Amino acid sequence: MASNNGSAGKWEVVKKGKKSNSSGGGKNPNDKKPGGGERRALGESNQPSRAPLKISENLYDSTEKMGKKQNKEQVPPPSEPQNKKPLSSKPSKKSQSSNPVPSVTHKSLEEAFKALDVADLKQQLARSQTLFPNNPSVWVKDLAGYLNFNLTAPETEPTLSSYAHDYPYCLTGKELKGVIKGLIGRCNDSLPDFFDHCVCTMLRELDRQSGEPLHGYRVCIQAILQDKPKIATQNLPEYLEWLRSVQNRPVKCLTIMWALGQAGFYDLSQGLRVWLGIMLPVLGVKSLSSYAIAYLERLLLLHANLTKGFGIMGPKEFFPLLDFAFMPKNALSSSLQEQLRRLYPRLKVLAFGAKPENTLHTYLPSFLSRATPHCPDDMKRELLSCMTECLCVDVQSLGVWRQLYTKHLPQSSLLLNHLLKSWKILPPKLRKNLEETIQSFRVTNDEMKDTIESQDLQDCNNLCQNLQVKMRGHGFPWSRLFMVLLVFIAGFITHDIRSHGSFSDSTTALYLHNSGVTAVSQQAWSKITVYSKQGFRYDLTYDFISTTENIHTYKPYCRSYHLPGGCVYVDIRSLTCVFYFSSCVAFVYCFFLMCNFLLLLSRPGYSLYLKKAFPVI
Structure with missing residues (x-):
């Protein structure tokens, strides 16, 4: 129990209490997981991260436990019996708090929300704030515990894919939503730990054979991320490590992915960070890839304006997606690969960003290295199209290509051949900029002839010559020649008629008559x-x-x-x-x-x- 002055630093703990704390799973502050930062709830499951929270626990978890340890572990202040008396005088409420008996399970979650007593919730939250005035973490944990205890409806599959993106939070009424928002707004500093607490508690319930429904924790997670979606992306490396540690438990993995993915429905940039940091690394896992791609599709459909997602994805994240979308016989099934390929154009827009004229040259090396003569036709067409776009939009791409030319002769041969075939539709600016690059390739080819004899070098040299011919002349102008001949014949006949006075006396008429x-x-x-x-x-x-x-x-x-x-x-x-x-x-x-x-x-x-x-x- 907390003292009257509410100061966490004035607790008196005897030796037995210290032993109890150490045996209860308390961790050394120096013993941190990699990437844990200040949020240690992931490594400690439900253990709070601050010293006051180790003593004052959740009302719905340990009210009775606190009462039993009062005389053994703590030296209570003089005014504590008055604070303890109301709790001991109401055994029914204490029994309900310490050993909650599940209420009748409702047929649906809608019925559970209708049966929820908001007035009783307000009373419980007021009581929690009175007992622990300086511990907002306890308030929000009591909120989650109360909601999860009363929202007893059958649990559905962990991703809720068949419902709206804001389900079950969308079922909350106006009054209940106001209570949740009001309490969360007063506990801003405790929200990161509270988010971790909700996720950890959900996973702990999944370990139990008769685990409780998780609707209350889902509601709290959605309420947090609706206003502060960045909370979900503050600790992604540790969540990824945790996800890989339970990879053989698909339900747990999907629960983590669902919880973190809620941030993306309110902020596209945070949703992309979650997808790239959590879901892309496990895209090859058969049990998780379906939800990962379905989430990405819903995310991109929900946010029609992609400008808010610029700057999140770079070459490091883009090219694995390119391989998954176009490389055959990868970890994705054919249906999932086709689904990802439909999303690929929007992903490419996100990757190239708001100013592709400044970024596309960083993509050219990876495009060029993948454009081998033996790559699949669909991927080859996409790579050639992307490289042409790089050369057209970003002038620096030509310099990058010149640097990579000698080490990528087969790929350069494919690109030169593509430019030759599509010469008529290339922008005039690119045609002009290619002159210096092609001339540089010709010089390089002449230097390499004495040391290297390969078919790729010969093909590149021939293609460079053909491109230079295209640059110097645009082919024989047959249409212009035909127009010149037509004008010349018309002028000759007119002059002939005027010279002889009439058409019948003209040389043209005589020639037509004789022939x-x-x-x-x-x-x-x-x-x-x-x-x-x-x-x-x-x-x-x-x-x-x-x-x-x-x-x-x-x-x-x-x-x-x-x-x-x-x-x-x-x-x-x-x-x-x-x-x-x-x-x-x-x-x-x-x-x-x-x-x-x-x-x-x-x-x-x-x-x-x-x-x-x-x-x-």
Whole structure:
């Protein structure tokens, strides 16, 4: 029991008490686990980390124990019997606190929350704060113990994957949520230890054959991380060590992953830190990989804006993901690999960051070393695409490539071949920047010819030559040549006609007549005229017939809807005239086009040909 002045430094402990403390599992302050820092709850399970907490324990864990040790281990202050009297005068409450009897199990967690007495919770928390005014850790532990004792519903699978991301905290009512938030807000300094306490207690309950449901601790974990998600990432190395130590217990591992992963639903950067620090190292474990990828998918879908996750992932974390996504026959199943490959584009955006023009050159060495001629086709395409992006976006990548060229000739050959094939779609800026790099490769190839004779070196040399040809010229301009010839021919014919006064006297007409082109063109023109006239006549006839049929078809429908008389009666002749007029307009338009074309090829008496071709006119 604490003294009235509330000072932890004025306790008097006899020799037997010291022995009890040492036998009770107290650890030497100098005996720390690696990476433990100031949070020792992971190494000490449920043992608190501060001296006052070693004496004043949780009401729901050791009220009776404290009463028994009062006269044996401590010298109580004079006013302590008054503080102890209310506890001893209520044996029913003491029995409930020290040896809690589980209440009736509810059918669902929703029913358990409805049956929870918030007023009683407030009373218990007020009592805890009165007994231990300077120990906020006891307050929050009493909160977790009360919630876990009363939320007696069947336990589901440890990851709660079939529920919302904030389940079961989303089931808390407004009043209960206010009580939880209010108490947590007053215990900011104790929250890291309280978080570790909740995780350790959950794992300890999993060791018991008839362990209690863990809903209360889950609610407290979510309430903590909703406002302070960084608490979950302050001690990741020790959690990873702990996770690996219980790797043969999948339920425990999934419980740890679930607890730490709650931070990511409220802060993308913290969620990525948890995933990269805890879940990525165990991605190859068959029993854990499914939840790890499912959590990553939910995390990226929940945070559509990826900008808050920039700067968390680097080359060290990105390339293991690349290997898992594209390398065949790895530790992931085909379905999980396909699921990870769907997430890969967003992971690449997160890895490249907000300023890829300053970071992509750090990725090029790993991309280049993986692009071997024997790597899978899907991975080869992705690597070549990423290396091209590095060269396009980050100018420093060209310098990195020049440094790695001599030690990566097969990979450089693949990249040079890819650049040659995609030369037309490369940005002009990259084409210009490649000139110096390709020239440097040519010089290096000439220097290495005397010492190294390999097919890769020869391939690189040939590709460099072809790229230099591409740089110096863009191929033969056939389209431009065709346009120049067309303009030249048109200008020559125009000059010939003006020089001789008319087309019939020109050298061009004489040449066409002697070669037989004029006769053939006139014959073809006659056939075109005949078939055009037949087509126009058929079009007029078809329009007349179809118009008449449509009128007879829709006229009864118009009458059935009692339309006005002017709409019911349709003059067949007037509609026929409209169609005939439109066809005539089209015919006249085509006639003028024909006349303009014929004017260029006709002789002085071209009007006679027009009258023969169009007798109607």
